[in-house]
Amino acid sequence: MLSALLIFVFGLSIAAPPSEAQGPGAEVTFTATSANVNDAGRGVKINVFRWSSEDDRNALVAAMNPPAQRGNAEGADERGRGGAGRGAAGARGRGRGDAPAAPPNPMAGLITALERAPTIGYLWLNDSNIGYAIRYAYRTITPDRGERIILASNRRLGDTGTSWKPLAPATSTDYDFTVIELRLDSKGLGEGKASISTKVVVDPDAKMVALDNYAAAPAVLKNVKR
Template sequence: MRSQTPIRLGVAVAVSITGIALTSAVLSAQAQPDPSGSEALVSERIVATTANLAAGSNVELRVELKRWSTEDERTDILSAAREGPEALQQALRDTDTLGLAFTGDSAVGYFIRYAFRQELPGGGHRVVLATEPRLGSRLARPWRATAAGPDYPFSVIELRLDRNGRGTGTMSFAAQVVVDEPAGTVGLQGFDTAPVLLNGATMEQVGGSGRTS
């Protein structure tokens, strides 16, 4: 049985979306990628359709990933995750941006701060991504699960893909974020029994180094 450390919710952290300035000066200072998702920076592209959400279903989620988290980056994220959601949110803010996640036809992406890929027995991959801020938080009707779930100020996405890069996934709207100690990653509790929130997921390599650690 996997050893998983749950990340307990403490005092809710308000994420202010008003006044987020995606200016070129800010992006340059923080070494952010081109918010248009320029393919020159992209190593992997993941596309899925949201499902089973009270707000946000049947929306395309497109991830343009520049690279995967390094071992040092994963160590920092795991250390913060063990302290709780507030520490994890700050660690996600402090780490490099690894890509962008786009919702629907929006041209402005959510920063991907964590990206992990694990090969599964028999082929295929487990993929874990984390965005900060939370997916759908900029919309008039922010994304939320059909049932009451964790209220994290960030999003964790977990996908299970077959050897052809196709599969399904879920998100932290409906599952608790945990530390998967054996795998050395954050993830979602009870993936096999959690609601499927991402259907028709595909992952393909589209260029770049695609380096992992």
């Protein structure tokens, strides 16, 4: 009886899903319908060849938190050397140091990271031969056994036309890339929202790139199904 109980408990422990399910895995396909954009109602297919790793996730977060440029420090150093009493040389040092360094640009860092990443999937409109390369695909399991999925492309949805232009009252962002966030229930059904009309931020709790204020953002993908 005891041995049977131990086997049962062990079976439960290995069947429980981890909080985060990552790794190469098999190819995954999602279908959906576009919504709240110019060409709403069109079929969409998303193919993910493999999931991004935690290292990939951390690299993307780091790209959005670039270190401050060294212009000010170098200027201060020039001022320090000039202050040693070399007259005109010191004045020239102060002149060069007065120009403030450009502030870090998180979005420039993000697009650079996406440009360097390999293609690990595609997003297609069913009736179009235009596909968007997916350079990042990170998946987490939620407490209710659903899924939160972040996809990113180095291209903006609709960069070749107006199909993906957000409908009012939503306003378009000016990003040259796209971040899509899918939220699915335990049956693999849900919706998706995108950076074409929503800001991109680093989620401090999940420690990953995501969409700002997901609940208030308009869905651009409905009837999402794994």
